[in-house]
Amino acid sequence: MKIESLCWTVLFTLGLMSESSAGYIATDEIEQGVAECSGPNLNTFQCARGIERKLLAEKSGAINRSASILQIRTARKTVKVADERTENGEKSVEYSYLGFSKKLNSHVLYVQYYEGGAYMVIHHSSGESSFPSGYPIASPDGKHFLSISEDLFAGYDPNNVEIWRVTSSGFRRVANFEPEWGPHRGSWLDPRRARINKHCYVPSKGNAELTICGVARIERSGLVWELVE
Numbered sequence: 001m002k003i004e005s006l007c008w009t010v011l012f013t014l015g016l017m018s019e020s021s022a023g024y025i026a027t028d029e030i031e032q033g034v035a036e037c038s039g040p041n042l043n044t045f046q047c048a049r050g051i052e053r054k055l056l057a058e059k060s061g062a063i064n065r066s067a068s069i070l071q072i073r074t075a076r077k078t079v080k081v082a083d084e085r086t087e088n089g090e091k092s093v094e095y096s097y098l099g100f101s102k103k104l105n106s107h108v109l110y111v112q113y114y115e116g117g118a119y120m121v122i123h124h125s126s127g128e129s130s131f132p133s134g135y136p137i138a139s140p141d142g143k144h145f146l147s148i149s150e151d152l153f154a155g156y157d158p159n160n161v162e163i164w165r166v167t168s169s170g171f172r173r174v175a176n177f178e179p180e181w182g183p184h185r186g187s188w189l190d191p192r193r194a195r196i197n198k199h200c201y202v203p204s205k206g207n208a209e210l211t212i213c214g215v216a217r218i219e220r221s222g223l224v225w226e227l228v229e
Contacts, residue, residue, distance in 0.1 A: 130171040
């Protein structure tokens with residue numbers, strides 16, 4: 001292993017890097033104390049609703065749920081999203097509130113589909129929204145966020161790494177990478193560089209199992225983001 005990669009691994013293990021999405025669907029801090037987000041046979045929807053119930057119990061004035069309708073009050077308007085499910089249950093979309101990111105000045109929701117899921121970020125100042133494929137991991141300066149989605153088996157979700165730029169009123173995706181390996185975890189090193197753990201197939205297991213197989217970086221050169229392996 002290269003010395004640089006070894007140093008990153010040590011920093012990541014000790015938790016000295018910036019915010020990372022290390023929990024099941026959100027950060028460990030958000031999932032702390034939520035029973036649905038721990039233990040075997042985890043379910044993404046149940047975990048997300050468990051987080052939302054915890055936040056609603058804390059009586060945050062920004063969010064309210066009435067049956068299938070979730071309301072998020074932003075500075076400019078109230079955003080309403082409604083769960084939808086067909087009679088046979090084969091098509092559905094369900095929204096769950098995961099919290100507010102101060103660095104991004106944004107509300108974060110988990111979006112559960114019949115197969116797979118995504119995330120929704122709502123800019124608090126404008127109420128405008130975007131749908132990254134992974135949990136938004138804020139850069140140290142709050143001007144970008146990293147989004148990671150790993151799916152090398154089912155194909156229900158993207159297998160990608162995204163960089164989004166945060167503007168005064170919303171978000172713009174400025175980079176999207178779709179590697180052959182699985183993006184496992186990510187952390188920002190500084191406002192211009194992020195680190196990604198790589199998951200690869202284990203040939204001896206008939207490509208039915210994944211293992212950590214190295215580290216990749218996302219780096220910005222001028223206005224261009226590059227994937228460095």
